[in-house]
Amino acid sequence: MEKTEMSRREVIVYRGIWYVMTLLSLFGLSISLNLLWPPGGKSPALSRFLRDGAVSATTFYAVTLLRYLLFTDPPSTNGYKDFTTLKERCPQLLFAELALPALLTSTIIYSGFVDDHDVSSVLYMSLFTISLFIGGTGLIQLSDKFRMDMKHAYITLLCGCLSWLFGIYFFIYGGNNNVVCLIIIIVYSMYASFIFSYNLDKEERSMNSRVSPLPA
Template sequence: METTEMSRRDVIVYRGIWYVMTLLSVFGLSISLNLLWPPGGKSPALSRFLRDGAVSATTFYAVTVLRHLLFTDPPSTSWYKDFTTKKEKIPQVVFAELAILVLMTSSAMYSVLVDHDLTLYMSLFTISLFTGGTGLIQLSDKFRMDMKHAYITLLCGWLSWLFGVYIFIYRPSLSVAMIFAGVYWMFGPFICFYNFPSEEFSINSRVSPLPA
């Protein structure tokens, strides 16, 4: 397996990106909670069980990012691991494919179950979970993904969410939904092709900026 020396500055930058993304996701989770269950108000369409689960998820994200920030040793500044085998890449590809599928279908499910405003609030909670979850994975040592793959997953996930919110909340129709399905079939194969390119053509660079 090939390793490449990395500067302390690069480690700080890459780790800082994921700290910021996770903190922003906690902020988004808090906003969506206040919109779904306003203080002193009632939300009869959403059960107490869902509220408790949402609060628990938000608390878990906040506590975990604080633990990574304050109570764990800093990563090595000399080396980082480059994912070079299919066995290493399979878990991150499975996560990306499932996450994008959930993001694209969640808006459709919400639009059927609840009204317009609640669909938007719940979609905000979902994308915040995805963003924070990706950040927490990247801050961990055991489950971390290749840095470029994580960037691509985050970008495709956000685009899928935006397409879903626009189509199923503001333009609900069968023809637009078919276009939406085509978007998924564009993102899904792209992620697989990026991680498992053909021998004739590869879009992976030899060096991946992944901190140790």
């Protein structure tokens, strides 16, 4: 398959974007951990198991980012290619289709772990979730083996953040009723359909085209 070469500047800018996104996610993870489990304080209706899992995930992200930053060879300028086959697009499509409903419903699920509709604790956990999503996307993009199509990654990141915001809004103002469930299904269907149609658009995936993967 023909590869689309990138200039050295494009590679540096591209990887720099995801380094920054992952660093920001680590910052968000650390903030949410300190809010959920303050030093010397009691856990707000959350188990030790959840705390240990959150700390382990944050540590994994930090160690992986440090490895990509200091212990990997500089990326080559010809190692990036367009994703033109269905086999190449399926893993990234599956990741997006699973991440969006998780972000939409995370706040509603978290409300089951707290008492008396504690909005602040749910928002702290929601901050942890979106930081986990952004950091995970960044680590995937910094990996040569699991990297997604660049435009698809940007679209997934945008739709994921919007889904997260919709989930928070429905949790605070919607309540638990059938109308909210219907709206969540409609919102997810819109985003999922958009990502699905993008990945199956053969004209934009033409092997003879050369479009810069960097954001304008």
